[in-house]
Amino acid sequence: MQILLVNDDGIYAPGLRAMSDVLKELGDVTVVAPLVEQSGVGHRITYLHPIMAREIKDETGRYGWAVDGSPADCTKMGVLEFCPRRPDLIVSGINSGANVGINVLYSGTVAAAIEGAFFGINSIAVSLAQGTPPDYHAAGKRAVALIRQILNREERQGMLWNINFPDTTEAGPKGVKVCSMAIRRHTDTVEKRIDPRGRPYYWSGLDPLRNHSLEPGTDVCELTNGYATVTPLHFDLTDRGAAGAWESIPLSFPC
Structure with missing residues (x-):
């Protein structure tokens, strides 16, 4: 299996290194990551100037490609240029900090996975909450276990998933919950x-988890309760209910 590994925390992020190490259990890994941290940039793309990239090497030799651009x-660069063949799987992470609730829409980590789904490739974002000192290796091992199960059970291509792990504890997560994305934010502060x-x-966005309403069955609530969360996502923003209601309503330009 050819795997493309990306992130938004940058090429030298510890979560990226940990994910790279454990993903080798599943196949060949190509790492392509931003040269500097790109957290919170959403789905920004570069098209007004050239994209520069350089190869990064470590003590074992080639490590990956650092791209002076967005997640x-x-x-895009990994799929079209740096992977030796078309990836079978794209993983984004491990992000330093949870990506749940409305923050999914701001996340560079999730955006990198969405870009993979645009290509029709199964793509998975992985994030780890930072309320305690993080254990990226343990999170990576758990992520690989979940990724194996998703790939074994999901026959469709181009699927998009968002995995979040709670704060690191000695006991680990209480379990895994497949849940929806929280969409109600009761407050926001600057x-x-x-x-x-x-x-x-x-300063904006200092405590994004506490800004959300704790609705049962959502990623924010379950993550706060100590569970790892798995949320299937899609990038079609069409309000199909409204579109259906308006199909029979004639609209016109004024004469």
Whole structure:
């Protein structure tokens, strides 16, 4: 199996290294990651200037490719340029921090997986909460176990999955819950501070988990309760209910 591994935390992120090591149990791994951290950039792509890339080597030889671009750029470059053959699987992560609820729409980690699904390739985003010192290797081993099960049971191609692990504990997650993405955010805050020169500056998104309503059966709630969450996603944003209701309503331009 040919696997493309990408992320948004950058080529030197510990989660990427851990995922690279454990994914070798499933097949040949090609690593393509941003040169610098690209967290929270969503599905940004580069098209107004060239994309630069360079090979990164470690003590064992070739490690991967560092791309001066976004996570979605990395997926595109990996599929079209750097993988020796078309990938059978694309994995994005392990991200430093959970990607659940509305934050999925901001996430560069998830965007990289979405770009893989655009190509019709099964793509999986993997993230680890950071409330305690993270154990990326343990999360990677658990992620591989879940990925094996998903691939064995899912016959469709181009599927998109989002996996999140709770804070690292000695006992590990309480279990695994297949659940929906939380979509209700009850609050959002911007924290105002003053710099030494008396000028205001602002921090946004300091505690995204607590901003969400804890609705039972959603990724935010189950992750908060100590479970690993698995959420199937799709990128078709069409409101089909509204589209169906409007099909019989004539619309026209004014005369």
